[in-house]
Amino acid sequence: MSIAIKTLLCVEPSVTTLQTQLAELIAAGAQSLMVLACEDNGLTTADWNLWLRALELPVFGGVFPQIIYGDQLLSTGVLLVGLRIPIEIHCIALPANPKTDWHQQLHDCGFDSTQNPTVMVMVDGLSSNIENLLEALYSNLDSGSDSRAVGAGAGSLSFTSTPCLFSAAGIITDSAMLMLLPAVCYLGVAHGWEIFAGPFLVTQAQGNQVQSLNYKPAFGVYREAVEHNCDARFDNQAFSEISQNYPLGIINADGDLLVRDPITLDGNALVCVGEVPPNAMVYLLSGEPENLIAASAKAARTALSARPVTDNAPTAFLFDCISRRTFLKDQYPQQLAAVLGQFDHPDTLLVGALSLGEIASTGCGPIELLNKSTVIVVF
């Protein structure tokens, strides 16, 4: 039995239309509600607060640059997914203070994953300390069971901080929502980026800023490597226009690359989405559209292959980095089709969003904040 009881797309969202559709979901037996909204949804913060605070169901979700519904990539509208299972939701503030004791925060909010093998995480993608929270979250997952975490960063493509997470208290910012689901999930994670230069030793880094590589200013090293390998010139183009094609990759013992997207500069420091630890070895990565599309399809295959054979239609959530859409441009529908092509059940429900950072338990354990990646979770 699918965990989603019914999904409705609200094309012209308003408090009234949302209420009408919500009533329909409740009538269908929904126990909880997932809301994925496009950044361009037509509702004000006050509208959202009015609607959310009146909800009688547990709610989670977020605002994303675009949302995915089946084979459609939508730039407007709101997707309401009624779940047939009750969920437990914890909301944790993500203050900039790095000294926050996240273990204590989790303990204080009563987080306990013992009976819930899946934790869906939605964070304000522009918040600080996301990885510190994920680290604490991993420590608090029930070690005896095969608990997995999956999720995404919500927010605006403008990269300005706006309220972007849906909670019973209203639409909020600088926070994380943890949804405990009493259902086993199957994960697929992939990116398709490949090494083209490096390695470089991260000789100075602080949080998400890489200050020096090989004991030289990071931007100089990065610029030299990129310009040596392609025709792009940083003198002629904005940094992000070039850097979106050349992320950094940190390699692990299995040869897997954790992608870090340098989105801007702070002096000579590369500012990435996610932390780059000092003393790590990083590579410069590049991608080919067909590789990225193939990787997304592989992620779907991985998740589906782990799922036990059943007649039940799968419910799949796809969190794909917004930068992949920017990179693939008009080839993006091909990626979506490639993902959908892996599902042979005619009643498959695929919903998702283009995100600001993806979150997933890696194959072997820890929960990572990913960049430029595709995360597919299947129930």
Added chain:
Amino acid sequence: MVGTLALIAIQHELGMAIGLDIRLKPMLRAFAMVCLNRLGLAGISVHLYREQVLEDGDSMQHSRPLDDVFSIPDMRASDLEDIQRLYTLLLQPPLDLQQPLQPQHPLQPQHQLQPLIEHYCEQHKEYLYLYPLDTIGFIALRRKYRPLLPVYLELLVPIFKRLAISCQASLEHEQLLITIEACKAAESRIVFQLHHDDLTLLPNRRALMEVLQRELDDGESQGLQGALLFIDLDRFKAINDTLGHLVGDELLKAVAQALQNTIRREDIVARLGGDEFVVVLSKIKAGEDELQRVVANVLEKIRDIFAHSIHAGEHLLQVSPSIGVALFPEHGTNAERLLRNADTAMYIAKAQGQNTAVFYEDRMSADLDIRLQVEKELQMAIKTCADFRMVYQPQYDHNGQILGAEALIRWKDRNGKEVSPAHFIPVAEETGLMIELGHWIMREACAHIHTLQKLPLPPSFKKVSVNVSAIQFNQPNYVQELLKIITHAAITPQMLGIELTESALITNINTTRDNISALQAQGIDVSIDDFGTGYSSLSYLNRFPIKTLKIDQAFVRNANRDAGNRAIVETIIALANSLGLNVVAEGVETFEEFDCLNKLNCYQYQGYYFSRPLEFTALCALMLNNAHDQSDKIKPASLNRRHNDPHH
């Protein structure tokens, strides 16, 4: 496939992640997170011994079980125990601590243990790698789905050697911190103890004097005033003596707590020692009315405390305070002086009767000086005992037959003025002079008994009773000393009786019982004096071989009119009857009291109605008269007239 550079990179990153914090857990956490991410581990646990493994020849012994565990993610205790058990089994000689213990590629010679590891991996659906951390513990790496490449197993050996060194440094650092904290705590404790009373945790005399002087100085410079209340608990000694020190201590704690609850935030309660407390009321604005109001308010609250019984352990005790109040700056601007003045006022309060508060007046110091003078003169008088003499108050039965006499001491000071025993006996007891004085009393009384023995005594006359203080009776070798005096005086022991107060009985129960038994064996009877005024009046009676109860005059007084007193007397008589004890009523002053006692079946009496205390020569004369007139029984009223009763 991972290249050599990647291997070096990971090794470098892991190595650099060691020792990022001197504190053990943050250091391990930082390292563990890098390990998890780079090695793709499901979990890491670090197991440390509190004490190092001891090396004993070829074998290794753990001085203590593994008890410090750090893990990411948090692991169930049972899973951690599984790993520890496994490691303990693996850690059998011969052991090469330089190599990891891991399931896929056993580098160890313990092949027979391989099934154990495989069983663990099967059961937990994960791969497990165990590395020793030198001799301080081990680290366990857990990985799901696929094993670590063998090349990493080698790569990690030097990493964990470094980690062990870092752990050791962190442990030593933490031990140092613990030691420093312990030193600080000990220092704080010493400073606290220096300024506080151990029992009540109130400020002690030292702290009080420091704070008081500060308050006095501040008060003087800022035009503020205050008061010092010197509080002494009435009859506390009796509680301590009769119920024991533990109960006494509980009472002091309860009183301390109650006093603290009565004061204002800026006030102080201190304990000077024993049952003496001090309350300092300070920072009161100038103006007599305000000071009087605050003092009166606090005194009222203190009275309220003592208006009800106070819980002391399992006991509910009724105690009262005597309070001396000195105001400042009026009665002193020096802490010592102010305290002394309040103490003086407290003595006056005690003398005025219990449960009173007295404000200090300058003349009181003169009164205290007199008391000190008494003490001084007493010390001198005891050297020769020339100014002391013994008088004897006869005891009679209801038929007017003389039964015996109680020996009483009298003292004329150097001015020839009679000093009441009520004044000098407490001074003698407090100053320790009572021992010496008690010896003199006993020697003198025995000498008089020797004289009496030579006279033709009335057949009804049995003995002379001597009061013995608790201090004296509880002296080691008291019985032997007494017997020496008896022998020296050459008297019949049966002619001597001992009167003890209840507190003397309870001070040291075993010794007291033995002493009384020893005296009894010599024919010396023991009476309980002032019966009914102590604390455990009833509980100890059957524990001592005593002969007689002397009902305190407080209960005899007006027994004919006061139903309460009569009931008490009746109860004591009934109790004595049931225990087979004689009863003597003390302080019988009127016919009505005598008649009442007679009707209550009390047949032995002492008091002014029968006779005032007599000089020894008068007693001898009385003996001679009675001896000749034994058949003519003497009526109490006629006796009364005969011996100059001032009431008649």
